[in-house]
Every structure is written in C-alpha cells, then in structure tokens.
Amino acid sequence: MKINVLLFGSLTEIIGQSSISLSADKITDVHQLHAYLLKQYPALSAKTFKYAVNQDLVDTDHTLQEGDEVALLPPFSGG
Known part of the structure; x- marks a missing residue:
C-alpha cells in the first residue's frame, strides 16, 4: 500500500522534507502509521500534532x- 505523508512546520525540520511517500503493507491505520513514524523519526515523540487523512481530521x-x-498537523497560531 502506498501512502503520501505531508509535514508542516517544525515537523518538516525533524524529517528533513515536507513530504514522504511510504510503501508499507503492514500500515493499515493511523495508529500503525504513528508507531512507524516514531520508530523512524524518534524526535517526533517530543512534538504534538494531529492527523488529517484526505483533508479530514x-x-x-x-x-x-x-x-x-x-x-501531520502541528499546533499553529494565526492573526
């Protein structure tokens, strides 16, 4: 299964790019994706963020x- 992951704000700095493409048959839900991302990029565990799939939280x-x-949507502020 192929999944496209978009990153914003400080999450982009941690991973080093604004998007990644994953081919992973064992990732079937957001919980498994979260575990995978934390294993690959441990610094993400210090960040707070929400998930949106196809633009829906x-x-x-x-x-x-x-x-x-x-x-992956980190907290943001606007004005």
Missing part, C-alpha cells in the same frame, strides 16, 4: 486506504 483508529494523503 481523524482519530488514530482511522483505516488507511491505498493512495491516501495523510497530513
């Missing part, structure tokens, strides 16, 4: 599908 039990676009 989701919980970690959300099932992922082939070609989903997953965004």
Whole structure:
C-alpha cells in the first residue's frame, strides 16, 4: 500500500522534507502509521500534532486506504 505523508512546520525540520511517500503493507491505520513514524523519526515523540487523512481530521483508529494523503498537523497560531 502506498501512502503520501505531508509535514508542516517544525515537523518538516525533524524529517528533513515536507513530504514522504511510504510503501508499507503492514500500515493499515493511523495508529500503525504513528508507531512507524516514531520508530523512524524518534524526535517526533517530543512534538504534538494531529492527523488529517484526505483533508479530514481523524482519530488514530482511522483505516488507511491505498493512495491516501495523510497530513501531520502541528499546533499553529494565526492573526
């Protein structure tokens, strides 16, 4: 399964790019994706962020599908 992950703000600095493409058959939901990302990029564990799948905020039990676009959204402020 291929998943596109978009990163914003300080998360981009941690990973070193604004997007990554994952091919992982064992990642079937957001919880598994979260565990995978923390294993690959341990510095993410110090950050707070939410997940959006195809531009909708989701919980970690959300099932992922082939070609989903997953965004990691850190807190942000505006004015």
